[in-house]
Amino acid sequence: MDLKQSRIHAYNRQRGRCYYCGNPMWEAAIEPREDALDRLDDDRLETTFDNPAKLLQSFLCTAEHIVARSDGGSDDPENIVAACMLCNSSRMSMPVEEFRQLVRKNSFVMEAGHDRSVVDGQWHDKVAYDFRWKVAMFIEERAIWIELFCQEFLPYEKFFKNHWHLRASWATVYPAFNGNTDADHLAACYERREEIEGSRLLLENVEHEPVIRKQYCSKIAA
Secondary structure, eight states: OOHHHHHHHHHHHTTTBOTTTOOBOBOTTTSOHHHHHHHSOSOOSSOOOSSHHHHHHHTBEEEEESSOGGGTOOSSGGGEEEEEHHHHHHHTTSOHHHHHHHHHHOOOEEEEEEEEEEETTEEEEEEEEEEEEOEEEEESSOHHHHHHHHHHHSOOOTTTTOOEEEEEOOEEEOTTOOSOOOHHHHHHHHHTOEEEOOEEEEESOGGGHHHHHHHSTTTBOO
């Protein structure tokens, strides 16, 4: 099996998400560029890009060898994981699992929160606090249901490091792919694609992570 076949198999096995960061990916051998530009148009948590083309390229699906070729690793599916271009270009020579843990431990992002209050009958915004997202999770569940769970089971007090943030994060898979990389078959795979509804959840309080994992253990993509 060649590397292209193994990469697409890994992409499907990982349900369209990067092995390292969990972001949805673009499998360029199957999905047309214009469709991918429409689907993957949200900024990444890790960094920002000055144009849509660069953003899309960061989501490009690439093949990563668990055991490097230089160490005797093969292109067989068991030795391949699918990774987005941004993670692939950042890993360098670090072992796959070591880099995966590093990515997931270093997804800390600072953000300013705003409070709103009524003064003389008018709404006024003011910066109330700075906080840091410490956990990023991708869950195969509609955002509204996760939001309702968080409201009920995660304590929330504005100034006590308990914020969370949700946004939609859908992935696409190609169950019709059978290893054939002819253009006609790949086009047919795209026509028969499946969309996987999901959400990205950011947590400020690391103690909230096990609560979420217990509730959505079978639906957590990364």
